[in-house]
Amino acid sequence: MEFRLKIKRYDSLQSQSYFQDFIVDEPLDATITSVLTRLNERRPLMDAEGTMVKFIDWECSCKQKMCGACAMIINGIPRLACSTFLEDLCKEGQQNVVVQLEPLSKFPVIRDLRVDRSQMFEDMKKMKIWLNSDAVVNNKELEHQYESATCIMCGCCLEVCTNYSLNNSFVGASVMNGAYRVATQQRQGSNRKQFIRENVKNGQGHCSKSLSCEKVCPMNIPVGALTSKMNRLYIKGLFTK
Helix, strand or coil, X not given: CEEEEEEEECCCCCCCCEEEEEEEECCCCCEHHHHHHHHHCCCCCECCCCCECCCCCCCXXXXXXXXXXXEEEECCEEEEHHHCEHHHCCCCCXXXXXXXXXXXXXXXXXXXXXXXXXXXXXXXXXXXXXXXXXXXXXXXXXXXXXHHHCCCCCCHHHHHCCCCCCCCCXXXXXXXXXXXXXXXXXXXXXXXXXXXXXXXXXXXXXXXXXXXXXXXXXXXXXXXXXXXXXHHHHXXXXXXX
């Protein structure tokens, strides 16, 4: 099926963005990653106007919904390019289909569709999202801990979050998920209460509970439920020694 691929491009960190169109003929069961791969295989690469252009810079690794590297805005919605099929983007019988690709807007753009998501990992270090000793096994928490652990740090949740910005202290759902898991695996005593307090202060405490993050999460993580559990741990800690 022939469709128009509209890509928002950046030549560098300092350059202004611009859109560039390409005409692509692909089957409906093709993913966006396969479309971009085949587009970059063209020698030379020509846009819809017949002008030779630079190859498209984007990022991917596993191509099977495990690494999160290919997250981008597809037709206005943050998604993983590897799990988004052309048939997901057009209605039956629709003609003149346009698929628009843009980089995630909450992170600095390196070039074209590639962004620098290192702030997520810096936030994890800032909030000390790691265990200092062997994990405690709590059978009641295992299912939710597993759900939390499925986060692939793609950044889709942060893209739709009205509270998240690189300019404030709110760490967002990706770090909040990890904080819940560590909190429920830590032993009583040590710095557990302080860990929970600091993470609620910079995470759950700033969440407005719109749950847009939950709606776009490619792993279907129940962010709302995990947030409530973390808040419960915080309140419980206020009344226990």
